[in-house]
Amino acid sequence: MDAATWTVVRLTAELAALSTVLLLLLGTPVAWWLARTRSPFKPVLASLVAMPLVLPPSVIGFYLLLLMGPHGPVGQFTQWLGLGRLPFTFGGLVVASVVYSMPFVVQPLQQAFEAIPERTLEAAATLRAGPLDRFFSVALPLARPGLVTASVLGFAHTVGEFGVVLMIGGNIPGQTRVLSVALFEHVEAAEFDQAHRLAAGMVVFALVVLVTLYWANRPPRDERAATP
Amino acid sequence: MGQNACMSHPSLSGGVCARTATWLAAVLLMCGAAHAAEVTVAVATNFAGPLARIAEGFTAATGHTLKTSAGATGKFYSQIVAGAPFEVLIAADDETPKKLVAEGHAAAGSNFTYAIGVLVLWSAQPGFVDDQGAVLGAGKFRKLAIANPKLAPYGQAGLEVIKAKGLTDAITPKLVTAESIAQAYQFVTTGNAELGFVALSQVAVPGKPVTGSYWRVPANLYGEIRQDAVLLKPGEKSAAAAALLAYLKSPAGKAVVRAYGYGG
Numbered sequence: 174m175d176a177a178t179w180t181v182v183r184l185t186a187e188l189a190a191l192s193t194v195l196l197l198l199l200g201t202p203v204a205w206w207l208a209r210t211r212s213p214f215k216p217v218l219a220s221l222v223a224m225p226l227v228l229p230p231s232v233i234g235f236y237l238l239l240l241m242g243p244h245g246p247v248g249q250f251t252q253w254l255g256l257g258r259l260p261f262t263f264g265g266l267v268v269a270s271v272v273y274s275m276p277f278v279v280q281p282l283q284q285a286f287e288a289i290p291e292r293t294l295e296a297a298a299t300l301r302a303g304p305l306d307r308f309f310s311v312a313l314p315l316a317r318p319g320l321v322t323a324s325v326l327g328f329a330h331t332v333g334e335f336g337v338v339l340m341i342g343g344n345i346p347g348q349t350r351v352l353s354v355a356l357f358e359h360v361e362a363a364e365f366d367q368a369h370r371l372a373a374g375m376v377v378f379a380l381v382v383l384v385t386l387y388w389a390n391r392p393p394r395d396e397r398a399a400t401p
Numbered sequence: 402m403g404q405n406a407c408m409s410h411p412s413l414s415g416g417v418c419a420r421t422a423t424w425l426a427a428v429l430l431m432c433g434a435a436h437a438a439e440v441t442v443a444v445a446t447n448f449a450g451p452l453a454r455i456a457e458g459f460t461a462a463t464g465h466t467l468k469t470s471a472g473a474t475g476k477f478y479s480q481i482v483a484g485a486p487f488e489v490l491i492a493a494d495d496e497t498p499k500k501l502v503a504e505g506h507a508a509a510g511s512n513f514t515y516a517i518g519v520l521v522l523w524s525a526q527p528g529f530v531d532d533q534g535a536v537l538g539a540g541k542f543r544k545l546a547i548a549n550p551k552l553a554p555y556g557q558a559g560l561e562v563i564k565a566k567g568l569t570d571a572i573t574p575k576l577v578t579a580e581s582i583a584q585a586y587q588f589v590t591t592g593n594a595e596l597g598f599v600a601l602s603q604v605a606v607p608g609k610p611v612t613g614s615y616w617r618v619p620a621n622l623y624g625e626i627r628q629d630a631v632l633l634k635p636g637e638k639s640a641a642a643a644a645l646l647a648y649l650k651s652p653a654g655k656a657v658v659r660a661y662g663y664g665g
Contacts, residue, residue, distance in 0.1 A: 238591055241593075242591045261544060339580060344578035358551065358552070361549075362479075363475070
């Protein structure tokens with residue numbers, strides 16, 4: 174692997190890893206709230222989270238470019254904070270990835286939390302476990318398959334992100350030139366050898382990710398199926 | 402599609418009611434127009450605006466219409482080699498048409514130069530760019546957008562200007578690479594990049610006021626952008642495709658090319 178390709182792969186992995194960590198930190202409370210709430214606002218928040226599933230990436234890229242630009246509210250806020258502007262930066266891609274991959278993290282977590290019976294948590298409460306204790310020592314371990322799915326999907330979806338990155342990235346080596354964009358450029362420039370290397374790598378990566386996911390989530394499912 | 406409508410009309414003519422007759426009239430009208438064919442054109446982004454203007458005159462003169470896809474010339478090359486159904490390529494360089502002819506994807510001898518491209522350094526802010534391009538060396542900007550030099554001749558030309566000015570080290574960290582000059586234009590127009598190298602045809606549209614400010618880069622700072630058009634294999638039997646290329650060479654076509662500031 175040459176230096177340029179290595180930079181692209183490393184940058185993509187860094188983007189996906191950082192985005193996944195942020196997605197889990199932000200997505201877990203959201204998923205927990207969605208799983209447990211009876212609030213009338215639940216459908217609203219659930220819809221907002223699911224929007225990136227429905228919207229074309231170009232819509233998200235277009236609005237992020239305007240919002241994070243010098244005249245957009247987000248852009249003015251980041252400039253006021255002294256952070257500069259987000260488009261064409263690694264930070265901008267992280268923000269975009271978190272928005273774009275949110276449903277892939279929240280939905281599996283929400284389903285996992287919803288599958289935890291209320292009486293399990295009540296039992297923990299009678300043993301004088303506080304709300305935080307109940308969450309960390311009961312809910313989170315029980316939601317392990319959901320956590321695994323959420324992490325893997327969040328990571329993989331960020332690696333696969335293309336349209337949004339193309340629109341706000343600016344294709345800068347070492348900063349925003351991620352795998353999908355590099356591959357696109359190779360194809361457009363008719364550099365099919367390099368394109369093949371990246372594309373084949375992605376196919377293998379996707380397969381490994383999915384096999385790992387199904388393998389990791391198999392035992393808990395079997396257990397659950399065995400206990401009615 | 403016109404031909405399909407013609408083939409299906411005998412079955413329609415079996416009906417006798419007035420409604421069928423109107424239908425038949427409509428179908429016959431369509432068949433009349435079928436001689437006026439549609440040309441599928443791949444056009445370099447910088448020439449999309451002028452081509453839309455040319456299409457008006459072309460349709461008025463010949464009855465043929467254009468179905469246009471605009472994009473980076475390099476992208477079209479990959480798509481054409483992969484069997485894209487374009488009949489005519491109006492490229493941003495002369496190498497791509499030559500290569501397509503050499504590789505048998507275009508009609509031999511059909512390539513010709515229809516315009517000489519003019520590069521401008523453009524900002525959406527009025528007064529930001531001076532007419533000597535000193536803004537480039539002053540460094541009072543954060544991002545400079547160029548089209549991908551690997552894919553777009555205008556991007557390559559932009560890099561040459563930066564090099565000719567001896568600013569490669571200073572400007573390289575500020576470069577933002579767009580997929581085509583249309584995206585470079587978009588990065589500048591949204592304010593995300595203060596400056597961008599684009600085509601004159603994008604910022605100086607005839608009959609419209611110039612937005613922002615620009616520097617027309619002297620031709621000696623970058624290699625000549627010879628823009629060639631070529632007849633592709635799928636268009637070899639199309640009279641309409643040949644007519645379009647002839648129209649591009651005609652005085653009427655050349656007038657539009659010049660009105661947009663191109664040389665040639």
